[in-house]
Amino acid sequence: MKNAKRSPARDLFFCDNTQTIIKKMKKIISIQGVRGAFHQEAAVGYFGGNIDIHECITFQQLIDSVENGDSHFGVMAVENSLVGCILPNYTLIRESKLQVVGEIYLRIVQNLIASIGESVDTIVEVRSHPMALAQCDLFFKNHPEIRLIESEDTALSAKQIAELKLKGVATVASQKAAHEYGLDVIASSIESNKENYTRFLILEKKSIAKIPSGSNKASITFTAKHQPGSLLQILKPFAENGINMTMLQSLPIVGKKWEYIFHADLAFMSAIDFYQALEYARQYTSTLKILGVYRSHEMVEQPEMQDSLVHYC
Incomplete structure (x- = not known):
């Protein structure tokens, strides 16, 4: 040296x-x-x-x-x-x-958000970024009836659910996204590991x-x-x-x-x-x-x- x-x-x-x-x-x-x-x-x-x-x-x-x-x-x-x-x-x-x-x-705190009036039991499809879906794998293992669809962005999926008034469809995103687009948090903090x-x-x-x-x-x-x-x-x-x-x-x-x-x-x-x-x-x-x-x-x-x-x- x-x-x-x-x-x-x-x-x-x-x-x-x-x-x-x-x-x-x-x-x-x-x-x-x-x-x-x-x-x-x-x-x-x-x-x-x-x-x-x-x-x-x-x-x-x-x-x-x-x-x-x-x-x-x-x-x-x-x-x-x-x-x-x-x-x-x-x-x-x-x-x-x-x-x-x-x-x-x-x-990162992940939440399941959907239109007001929905619940986990009424959701048949979840659209979100693949990384967000991967971070919530344990939650979805307990809900095998829900179909997972990869999308390009968490908040964009929330925006589309709100604009298209989609029923039975949810996304994994932040509470802020739910607030921005008038959606409801139907399951909070669903990430598999809290040290996320x-x-x-x-x-x-x-x-x-x-x-x-x-x-x-x-x-x-x-x-x-x-x-x-x-x-x-x-x-x-x-x-x-x-x-x-x-x-x-x-x-x-x-x-x-x-x-x-x-x-x-x-x-x-x-x-x-x-x-x-x-x-x-x-x-x-x-x-x-x-x-x-x-x-x-x-x-x-x-x-x-x-x-x-x-x-x-």
Whole structure:
């Protein structure tokens, strides 16, 4: 480690009180989904309630909206504590012109919601996102008579039930979605495991993004050289500098048979130690990219959302 390159302090730019500032300023936040989506709850949990929400049907649209300047930030789910990583989203972030500037962990409470007057006994079909259905597998095992239909979004399914006045049809979604669309919660907290958290990343255009003060976490992506021990050599300097690798995920590289790219999250106490370890590891990589350096976030319960403050573009 003696020969590792030490990054000069002037190369590290930190913006004081970033999260405090953005909470005081009204921002447009892009989310995947419609009103009542868990992405909206994550946005409120991170930025506060005085925001404008820009709804995007797909994650690619979310990326595009921030890149094009239609919104200031994007909030994107990347991982769930029960079902694992959302692998395509890591690829979208890596290939985008955005930078990770924050994160939030949101406790996910799933509810069975339907039109007013319905009950669990009257439901014959449930439409919801496949991840939401998977998180409630024990509930549905006790109700084999209910047909499960995968849809693109939890809150969008709630919206469709309300607009089409569907009978005998329910969705798995948040209480906020039920409130937004005038539906009824007919079974609450049906998730199989109450320790159900989703991690969301906060994204901003690289050209204007700044590293928040107090940053103690980084997301990187890299490919290892095709030589024995290269992955070990990449990971070694982080361990030697007391840097905790909180996540390591491999993804196949499209068009390259049996070749993989790695995504890693690293928690550190000293930014200097992090950059020093990174420069040492770089010599054993074919490619290496920092997706963002930011402040780690505690796990939170679902926030209260004030309808008078949250607006929609």
